Amino acid sequence: MTTVHDVCKVLKQIAPLSLAEEWDNVGLLLGDESQPVSRAITCLTLTHDVADEAVSAGAQLVVTHHPIMFKPVKQITMARPEGRLLLTLLQNGIAVYSPHTAWDNATTGINQQLAELLELTQIAPLRPRTGPEQVKVVTFVPPSDVEPVRQALWNAGAGVIGNYQQCSFNLQGTGTFFGLDSTNPAIGKSGQLEQVEETRVEVVCRANELDRVLAALRKAHPYEEPAVDVFPLKPVPDGTGAGRYGTFPEPVTLGQLTRLIAQQLKQPEIQFVGDPGMQITRLGIACGAAGEFLRDAHRVGCQAFLTGEARFHSCLEARDLGVGMILPGHYATERFSMEALAKRLKDHFPEMKVDPSQVECDPIRTSLHVASEVGE
Incomplete structure (x- = not known):
């Protein structure tokens, strides 16, 4: 069921x-x-x-x-x-x-489907999304205590990379320390130089989870004063994002592209901005009502931008930027x-x-004979 x-x-x-x-x-x-x-x-x-x-x-x-x-x-x-x-x-x-926008932005979602429908190549997000802010936590553990320390880190939320959990890097080496008289080292004695085998353990965690991860590390670590390094990581694109853009195998004119979109989306009429003869090699796409993506399309070198509908001033902006804008309608995209x-x-x-749905339809209708229909 x-x-x-x-x-x-x-x-x-x-x-x-x-x-x-x-x-x-x-x-x-x-x-x-x-x-x-x-x-x-x-x-x-x-x-x-x-x-x-x-x-x-x-x-x-x-x-x-x-x-x-x-x-x-x-x-x-x-x-x-x-x-x-x-x-x-x-x-x-x-x-x-x-x-909604999860489907717009999904790897097989609306914008990706539009890009593939128009046979674009080298498809990528117009607004790439970066992963969460992360840090790398590094500590040094006696080999016999590596497993409980790693498990504590993982249980606290560290070691997650994408869809993978319990991720870590481990490297063998030799550590040295000299404990003062007030110390009580877990290995060796105070008042003398010690050399011990240690494993360097590295894990990543979200920056907002760092306090919890460090508390779990210190609780599980056998040392009085565990050595811990924390490195901030620069956020990087995770391959997802909003909108799409891509390249045509061969250049097309804005007029040809408009007719192609009309054919693929089964629209008898399409509004557009720009010179029909302008050459298009790269197209930006953002379904629905997404005129705010125009600047993103221009930034990545698109000569044309496809969205469902846009405000009048977005159309003026497209003209000023020299970017063709194609508007098949919100419903159609x-x-x-x-x-x-x-x-x-x-x-x-x-x-x-x-x-x-079999009853749903585009609420916006077009006619080539509006004047005769209203009695003019």
């Missing part, structure tokens, strides 16, 4: 919540993790019509890209639209999960990925019925 917890676990593997922006509201936002799931729906935005669809389909879970309760909710009543939505979901036992996510969940849980 598949539960909400089981599905959430897989979603967190596909799009780790640690990749989400700090301001975001991601993860399981509504529901009971122990609840069984036999039917799920994915969507870009959980609106009233999608909620009604989920109720009619007998779904127990909706995976929505855009979070519900993105802003603080002070009242949940039928008198308010968000209250009616939440009450409908609650009364029908429908859980809600949102991956993200909805396709929720269809792909439904397929991934279906492949992982073959016993569960998973489909993208």
